[in-house]
Amino acid sequence: MPPAERADAARNRAKVLEAAEQLFATRDPATVTMDDIAKAAGVGRGTLYRRYPDRASIARALLDAHEHEIQERLLRGEGPLGPEPATTPAERLSAFYSAMVRLLERHSHLLLGAETGPARLTTGAYGFWRAHVRMLAAAAHAPDPDVLADHLLAPLAPEVYRRHRDQGVSPERVEAALHLLAHRLLGDRTPNS
Amino acid sequence: MPPAERADAARNRAKVLEAAEQLFATRDPATVTMDDIAKAAGVGRGTLYRRYPDRASIARALLDAHEHEIQERLLRGEGPLGPEPATTPAERLSAFYSAMVRLLERHSHLLLGAETGPARLTTGAYGFWRAHVRMLAAAAHAPDPDVLADHLLAPLAPEVYRRHRDQGVSPERVEAALHLLAHRLLGDRTPNS
DNA sequence: CAGTCAAGTGGACACGATGTCCGCTTAGTG
DNA sequence: CACTAAGCGGACATCGTGTCCACTTGACTG
Numbered sequence: 001m002p003p004a005e006r007a008d009a010a011r012n013r014a015k016v017l018e019a020a021e022q023l024f025a026t027r028d029p030a031t032v033t034m035d036d037i038a039k040a041a042g043v044g045r046g047t048l049y050r051r052y053p054d055r056a057s058i059a060r061a062l063l064d065a066h067e068h069e070i071q072e073r074l075l076r077g078e079g080p081l082g083p084e085p086a087t088t089p090a091e092r093l094s095a096f097y098s099a100m101v102r103l104l105e106r107h108s109h110l111l112l113g114a115e116t117g118p119a120r121l122t123t124g125a126y127g128f129w130r131a132h133v134r135m136l137a138a139a140a141h142a143p144d145p146d147v148l149a150d151h152l153l154a155p156l157a158p159e160v161y162r163r164h165r166d167q168g169v170s171p172e173r174v175e176a177a178l179h180l181l182a183h184r185l186l187g188d189r190t191p192n193s
Numbered sequence: 194m195p196p197a198e199r200a201d202a203a204r205n206r207a208k209v210l211e212a213a214e215q216l217f218a219t220r221d222p223a224t225v226t227m228d229d230i231a232k233a234a235g236v237g238r239g240t241l242y243r244r245y246p247d248r249a250s251i252a253r254a255l256l257d258a259h260e261h262e263i264q265e266r267l268l269r270g271e272g273p274l275g276p277e278p279a280t281t282p283a284e285r286l287s288a289f290y291s292a293m294v295r296l297l298e299r300h301s302h303l304l305l306g307a308e309t310g311p312a313r314l315t316t317g318a319y320g321f322w323r324a325h326v327r328m329l330a331a332a333a334h335a336p337d338p339d340v341l342a343d344h345l346l347a348p349l350a351p352e353v354y355r356r357h358r359d360q361g362v363s364p365e366r367v368e369a370a371l372h373l374l375a376h377r378l379l380g381d382r383t384p385n386s
Numbered sequence: 387c388a389g390t391c392a393a394g395t396g397g398a399c400a401c402g403a404t405g406t407c408c409g410c411t412t413a414g415t416g
Numbered sequence: 417c418a419c420t421a422a423g424c425g426g427a428c429a430t431c432g433t434g435t436c437c438a439c440t441t442g443a444c445t446g
Contacts, residue, residue, distance in 0.1 A: 044425025154347035237396025
């Protein structure tokens with residue numbers, strides 16, 4: 001039984017997260033150093049490392065809340081995200097894409113700080129998304145859902161999204177392109193904008 | 194007019210590339226350091242940095258030959274890769290995917306060494322692939338080819354491919370999944386394995 | 387075949403980030 | 417108030433990067 005967190009520890013945890021949030025939002029996340037975060041939070045390096053072994057784990061902690069929210073909705077299933085009465089797999093994948101675009105739009109800096117490169121695919125969150133999409137692919141009787149799932153998630157790589165946005169592509173356009181993908185790959189043949 | 198490369202310089206260039214090739218193939222490319230390469234090649238750090246500012250540029254130099262070969266074929270167009278008589282955009286995209294899978298299979302270590310993370314999207318090579326795929330998407334009258342092109346390339350991220358292979362997925366399965374993608378997204382509605 | 391000079395070499399150096407270690411501080415408890 | 421262990425924080429050792437510069441060597445020239 002973890003004997004509960006001490007008050008100063010909790011205070012510092014909050015200070016760290018707040019400072020990190022700020023830094024990630026302000027500067028390029030890749031250039032933010034552990035030392036920067038420690039200084040900004042007003043704590044020592046040791047304190048920082050005690051809880052967070054690296055930058056990624058901090059970003060992940062910041063993301064956790066938001067990702068859990070989506071995961072909840074996926075499981076419980078309000079609206080088209082969940083297993084509502086008469087929704088097709090394609091519709092549900094579209095809804096998932098929309099939710100992810102919103103997440104990317106709001107927190108792309110965090111996602112870039114946390115999960116760039118090969119590490120992204122080993123996250124717990126990625127595993128969750130993957131399982132969900134795989135299930136949808138299987139439900140749509142698509143061939144080889146195991147491989148397809150990863151291919152369907154690939155366009156959600158933070159670097160791809162960020163690049164689109166930087167080039168003036170609106171979130172809505174990205175979303176539309178993803179909806180096309182969903183409908184063309186998982187089923188019904190009357191898609192389109 | 195570049196006054197031609199000196200003999201010792203050429204010799205060292207060769208030694209560096211050979212050593213780097215070895216190292217990238219042997220160890221995890223991400224852990225290979227500039228110093229390692231210099232030592233393995235038997236040259237000083239200064240010599241190494243003179244020509245290659247970082248690990249990525251070395252990996253790219255090693256890849257160049259192979260990528261140019263594909264680019265040649267794309268432009269000249271032997272077989273279904275190029276603008277042969279009566280090939281559909283979907284067919285040409287499939288052929289492109291096949292070529293890329295072969296490249297990934299043979300050189301995924303180099304690709305991981307060179308182009309992981311956001312940097313991948315800024316490569317000259319990526320720009321080339323992108324232009325090609327965009328053109329195919331446009332030819333197929335797909336909506337928003339600019340965005341779709343990146344989404345079609347996303348599954349070719351080296352980390353995705355490597356992960357599949359590491360989990361025992363055969364190149365052929367990956368290829369099949371990509372062919373499905375190509376046919377479902379760019380046109381003819383008689384796809385499938 | 388010298389002589390010369392710039393291209394090329396290589397290692398020492400300064401810097402910055404990482405992660406660890408350990409003596410001190412402080413919150414929580416009886 | 418005293419005690420104890422969780423928590424703190426900065427000093428330290430280590431490593432990789434990139435730069436700099438005194439020296440070497442290949443190539444050209446008279």
